[in-house]
Amino acid sequence: MNVVVCAKQIPDPAEPGKLEADNTLDRSGKLILDESDSYGVEMALQLVDAAGGGEVTLVSMAPNGETGGLRTALAMGADKAILVSDDALSGAGALDTAKVLAAAIKRAEPDLVLAGTESSDGYTGTVPEQIAALLGVSSITFAKHIEIDGETVKVHRQTEAGYDEVETTLPAVVSVTAGVVEPRYPSFKGIMAAKSKPVEQLTLADLGIDPSTVGAAGAGQEIVSVEDAPEREAGEIIEDDGEGHARIVAFLENLKVI
């Protein structure tokens, strides 16, 4: 069983985010593996294991030939990676990203494609479903449990009220929620092995994609402005001297909540 995992490499979310002059997110610093995608990587490793063999291929789109995040996922145990890096992709929207990833995924001929439900920096949340549509395959989003049964993938899909049991035929794209599985920490051996695992670097030309149809040129959208959001006014902060709860009661009484 061959699984592709979409692995986004993003600026560290612990650092304050910055915008470029053209108002796109500053991605020039070191990029790390999006935590949302570490669940997909772990899930893929477990599914391939359960199937008794196969390969886990990472697919990523990132500027400047960045592989920092991919090495983390390779160190976890993924077999190889495909990285699409092209200056023309700056300013790409969700649909453009999906077009590029779908073209790269096709090369790996997977039985199953896993992705996070949304990235931690862009959180558009449409890319997995767009990839499925572009590949012409079935899809299930918001998986919190995945099982393969022959040619069928069975999923527990998060819903507003609880979860649904959903199944579909392979090949398929499944997006996984945070917390589906506990992502393993790369071992020292894994980190060493990752250094020599293959990372295929591709440009848009390699994928046969016309640069004018993706990236800022083809995004179909344009940032008009970026403004500071209005701040909330500061309130009253008091030290609990044993009577803090009484202040809360008074506050609620004043609002006639109680």
Add this chain to the structure above:
Amino acid sequence: MALNRIWVYAEATDGTVAPTTLELLTKARELAGTVEAVYGGDASDIAGTLGEYGATKVYATGDLQGSLPGVPVSSALAKLITEGGEAPDLLLFGTTYEGRDVAARLSVALDRPVITNNTDIAVEGDDVVLTEPVFGGTKLVRTKFTTPGPNIALIRPKSFPAEPAGGGPAEVVTIEVPDYGTAKVTNRHVEETTGPKLDEADVVVSGGRGLGEAEKYQMIEELAKLLKGAPGASRAIVDAGWVPYSYQVGQTGKVVKPNVYIAAGISGATQHLVGMKGSKHIIAINKDPEAPIFSVADLGIVGDVHKVLPKLIEALQNR
């Protein structure tokens, strides 16, 4: 691009239209002359409500026979738009499980971008401009479409008030579904909850990692019950398995805007703040005076949740 016609993607459970749908219909009335709804399912029992909120028609697929809506609804809408004549200038979806699936597949079928996670939409001259909060809601990015319609936008729940316009029932127009897809729901599991829903409650009491252990979450539930509110949570304790995901407030959880929001043992990470900053009144209890949650609190108690909460619960019980 002026807006003549807007389609709103409608969602409903057991004949009750989702609040998000009513919010979008209300806003759409302000932006365009013709507002219509689209629905993946049998619309006969929701046409009344949709009409009351301004939809003159609802294009409905009929029963989806257990299919996930992504493939059938997007294929039906794509067919309607490309072959059916009166295409909309704009389609509005809620940022919801189903909304995202249908919008994403439709964007591929129509080869149009989607702009997601918006909290506002406006027509400015010839442009349709969407507002999306980024960096935990500290900055607002305003984006316009540069392609001719139909364009697709996803709007966060609770972005607009829902107000009825008093129209008669929407006319139900059944549309053809070219492809039902192979993804089928075989079983549904509904978590039993009592009390008001998290995103509709007047009071929300949320707990975080500062509670120390899963058992202590009972204090949050007890307090919520006493205030006739709903219990919520930070992602830290959802990921830790203390409470189900449906309790999560924040960027990847629910957006809540209650009259009163109480955060107990929650640090106030930007991803949490973005989900509750719009609350009318915010009370925070945290032992760290530097906790970012205090920057949005109207009343902040610097103290131990294990001391403050039991006394607060007792005081409310004794009233």
